Amino acid sequence: MTAFAELVAASNYSFLRGAAHPHEMVAEALRLGLDGIGLADRNTVAGVVRAHVALESAVKEAAAAGLPALPFRLVVGARLVFSDDTPDIIAYPATRFGWGRLTRLLTLGNLRAEKGDCELHFADLLDHHEDLLLIVLGKEQDLGVLQRLRAACDDRVWLGVTMLRQGRDRRMLARMQAVAQAANVPLLATNDALYAGPAQRPLHDVLTCILHGTTITTAGRILAANAERHLKPADEMVRLFRDCPDAVAQSRVILDRITFTLRDLSYEYPHEPIPYGWEPQDWLEHIVLEAAHQRYGETLSPKVEALLAEEFHLIRQQKYAFYFLTVHDLVRFARAQTPPILCQGRGSAANSIVCFLLGVTSVDPVQHDLLFSRFVSEERSEPPDIDVDFEHERREEVMQYVYRRYGRHRAGIAATVIHYRPRSAVREVGKVLGFTEDVTARLGSTVWGSFASKLEDRRYADAGLDPTNPAIARLKGLVEQILEFPRHLSQHVGGFVLTQDRLDETVPIHNGAMADRTFIEWDKDDIDALGLMKVDVLALGMLTCIRKSFDLMRRHGLGDHDLEVDIAADDPAVYDMLCKGDSIGVFQVESRAQINMLPRLKPRSLYDLTVQVAIVRPGPIQGEMVHPYLRRRSGIEKVDYPSPAPPHNPNELKDLLGKTFGVPLFQEQAMKLAIVAAAFTPSEANQLRRAMATFRHTGGMDGFRTKMVEGMAARGYDRDFAERCFQQIEGFGSYGFPESHALSFARLVYVSSWIKCHQPAVFACALLNAQPMGFYAPAQIVRDAREHGIAVHPVDINASDWDNSLEPDAAGVLGLRLGFRQMDGFRRAWADALVAARARGPFASVEALARRAALPQRALRLLADVDAFGSIALDRRQALWEVRRTPDAALPLFAAASARELGEEPDMALPLMSAAEQVVVDYKTLRLSLKDHPMSFLRAMLTDEGISSCARTSAVKAGSRVRTAGIVLIRQRPGNGNAIFVTIEDETGVTNVVIWARLFETVRAQVMGSRLMLIEGEVQRSPEGVVHLMANRVHDRSALLDTLGEDTAVRVPLARADEMVRPVPPRHPRDARIVPKSRDFH
């Protein structure tokens, strides 16, 4: 049998041109018994790592099944598509050197073009052709190109020919033979494959339509005439090319000449951070020991000694010294700035003493034991994973430092592959198939949680479409095929890949969407698979807030602090506050579910906070681990450890689950459980971990389920327990929350709580200045501050700065002064001009303000709108009246100077603005009011109707039936969607409302449309005193708000976390771990 390898194959990384995943192409080539396959996507190598991984796992499976080694070869390269009239040329590197030439060639094209494009010229190829094998997909007129290539590259050029049944194939083949002869290059038989099998033709047609922005019925001859561009077996190729058998044989020749595989990409860490003459390990140990002595004194305790010895040993063994030094270098840079940039590491290094001493983390492992002390496992020879969070407002400085320090040729951000999600897939496929936008919008809008990766039949039924209708069934079929197809490459939020040698000789580099950013075309998984080093430089809003808090404390003489503040984390006042559920604004534990959990969990230590952070997550909730944990913790339930049947060690889980009362809560525990209790090998557990991370994309968890449940059952565990453990692992899926991350977060929970507890005014001020972040809108933060007894002062031209600020009263107690940044549409430059002019004395009139600060009309009007002229005794209405005739001071100087003095005017006798009107306008312009709550103006009327306030609702007996009305703050539909949670607010407090899904369907319009909601229901109270109102009926009373003053609608500030307004977190699921999405549960 003749040997054949398909060497011109594209995958779906030739965006919208290929119609199969890389692994599908490899699998089909294997199935057809080809000698190999060459994957070459359009000006990119983005998909090759996936093909490589697919082949490696196939080889492993074959080996595991005891089959002989596969003779199959995967060769990787790229299809060069030129922007001049050069025909497409497939380039395969024969050697590691050739790979570097190819990636540099692509980098050149990428950097020359706009984002997402690659602009290549023939001359570029001639500059980079060394060690590349080139297959020209030319026509007769391309003889010149062939001859020039042949002259430059000698025997590394082929002419690719296809027999795609286009009628005159044989005639064309004969002519191409003549061309090849004239150029003295061999012919190569190929299918120019775009998909694995002919069944993928419809999908390819659809992609073609999306690419050209047309529909399937009007696309016409843009589409391929037939389904021939798929992989074909060797004997078929021999039959097709019987006029030219050598063209088939040449594929083997090319295959044999390529020695390069992706395994050859050896990796070296950057060497920068080491002084001349030092070995990396020695230098690392040196600086760590120095820091250790500084912290723990001259003599180190045996525990510290032991920890250090163990970690040094591991680092030496795995040669990770450079990695730690590189991370240390970034952190050192951030700390060295004036003012310093706060940062904190997390991930598997969170509990490493080396990281603590290097200042990467702020959790002292000597004080806080973690279950999993290993920060890097020996059996997994993967690089350690350290994510470093920086203040979100200043992260860019760190990123630019990385570029400066290592150079753009050695540093790049990892890519994120943007996939088709259900919403985008339905929209685009629907458009191609000629569905109206109405139908696709309906389908898309029913996808509530955007990360549901399968469009279940129910969704179609929800949208009033019949999934068995053939047209709908076709849409559904194609949508399912296109889901998870890559759409385009984007840059990862902050994962840097750094190399010692030129990065662009390892992977092509692209221009980012943002200026001054460059990124590589492999994503996190690819980088992991190839063992490249990645440092995550991430942004965290809470760090900004904490830094601003520290700045404010310094400025007001409240001490000089950094992240190590109260490093012991054992202040009882802080925990007392948290146990009351008083945590608005605090990192991670401020959501309603977390606030409800705090009084039940009653945290008293940093490790309790670690549990608190991790427990309100889909994993523990789906695994039904929350209530058992709480019961055992509070001593209601006996702590026992599930144990296997003899002869296994009955205490095998005690160590593992001891700290969490026998209930697995963390990702690591679930993994370890699989190893200990279900007898997974470490490598199987590792596979499980990977499957977990991606199972929402690909499925494939069922095999693990059987293995785990049966494995545990076989060892005598309760099947029900096993089942729950597995459900928990599934729940971890895309929101995996490991202990090592939770601990670092817990530290920030503690620090932010500490500030809130001891300096509530500082905390509120910093939180407002760090907006937008967190869970709540400014109105709720201000309200919380006032409930803590803080005086809050309005925006005023003679007192406010751009930022919110602190203002001591006569007794020196700090109050909060709102800043100009709280005003919608007010510009920073205006605020700066105003503050600068104020340095020469306060403003006495509107006119003085306009002239001295040179403010335009618009700025003055905004100031009057927010009632900021209180200090010169002008109320909102008077100020507005005054402002509107003040000349625009932003006009050219002479115009302003020559403006007439404003003359006397007749008295207009403007009516007074009512209090309700003032509040309504406050809400419109500031989204909050310090004067009153809109609900208080309706109170008398509501009371007449027998409607109770939120405070009264919280006070009545459990089981009472009440009617309560308030302004809607948050609506959420967490988890499985059984219930909708709504929080309403009035002048007396808030009420948490639960609406069951069945009721919701009948009152949907009211729930989704209300700004002021009236709920009739029954009050429930948990033993910890958490009150819920279980709704029986819901009414939309928004119209009442419109009676308060102005006759236009009152805008009510919804909390930032409201899911109805923003149902789609603008984040890729793979990055979800950066700030794990909090989920409510009940």
Next chain:
Amino acid sequence: MRITAVDPRAHALGLSPGMALADARAILPDLAAHDAAPAADQDWIERIADLCERYTPMVALDEADGITLDITGCAHLLGGEDGLVADLEARLAAWSGQVRHAVAGSPDGAQALARFQTMPAASEAAALRRLDVAALRLPDETLVALRRAGLKTLGDLAGRPSAPIAARFGEETTETLARLLGDLDNRIQPRRRLPAMFFERRFAEPIARTEHVLEVIEDLATEAAAALAERHKGGRRFAVRLFRSDGQVRDLAVETGLPARDPPTLMRLFRERIDALADPLDPGFGFDMLRFVVPRIEPLAPTQLQLEGGAIGDDAMAALVDRLSTRVGRTRIRRFVARDSHIPEQGVLSIPALDAPTAPVPAWQPLDPGEPPLRPIHLFDPPQRIEVMAEVPDGPPHRFRWRRTLHDVTRFEGPERIAAEWWKRIDAAGLTRDYYRVEDTRGRRFWIFRHGLYDREKSDPDWYVHGLFA
């Protein structure tokens, strides 16, 4: 996508124009949404405006949904303002939609009252003063500022000195207010230029028969001819506006190459025009008014026509097509256009030659120089079944029988594989065709195809001859 209009039910459920459709859907998942059709809306309001021209030629459109009539001196014909309003309301009753109206001393006042009045008032002046400032139809920013200043009704504004108001909210505000209150004179700009000459006839009993209509037109044309002759003028364009009693309006117009006024000539043109109408002149319940208009008037100079005319230019073909189409029927004279499809019989379309192609027509696939044509000049419709001896699975035919004659294939080229258009078939299947160009022993050339891929799609595919090469 935003909502442009809602019906009363949707409004009652809290939807309003300006809302994002997605938000509305979140509230009402089963909301029925239709694409906005501004052109159709415009057409509709124009038709109502046409109807209103029976009362006065001074008709103007007010934004997209309002019509203003200057009824000065017209109302007496219908028994005063009330009579006119009653007549108009009766006529509009048959049209879908809600109508609000107001009669006032100034056009701006009437517009504001029609749009913004919410409660009855004793007098026009009182009603106007009670209107919300929104009635000024100023930019939102100005309206918000007026309200914030506590000036919420026109009365609030009217009772105060105007100079400070103008200084703060612009001259436009005070001027608009003055126009609205009738303190400043204002007239509407009629939507149609008033015709140079027009003649009307109203009927107590609506007329329905076309012959009657033509008689009336002839009467009016005679009147017009007399008027034109008096001025030594002729018309280049003559239009008849037919007002149906149910409010519909029909227009008929004829044009002449040279100025004319001779009634028989005009009547011949009008008759032809009526005969040529695609749908006959539908009188409904009859026409109750007819207006004969001469919009274009030129001096009528009696010049001799040249018999041997101008040169026959590029338009000659088009003119020929026009004439032939008019004579033998527009669908009989046809033209081929290419269609963008791989399926051979769908690659071409014949359409009436008069119809300009609606979409840009794709070019015919160009032939490479020196290449033989891959498609035959003649296609059978439908393709004709043949019996074939051929290699499996996808080899060429050796011999075939067509119309009871056996043809031995001496030369062939192919296959050219054309797959079915899966999207047109519910089962997503469809058979692939393998086309061959073949030549038999006598040198005749055929285009034949195997219908279905052997084994993959069909166990025993049929063969067809689809065309003949010249």
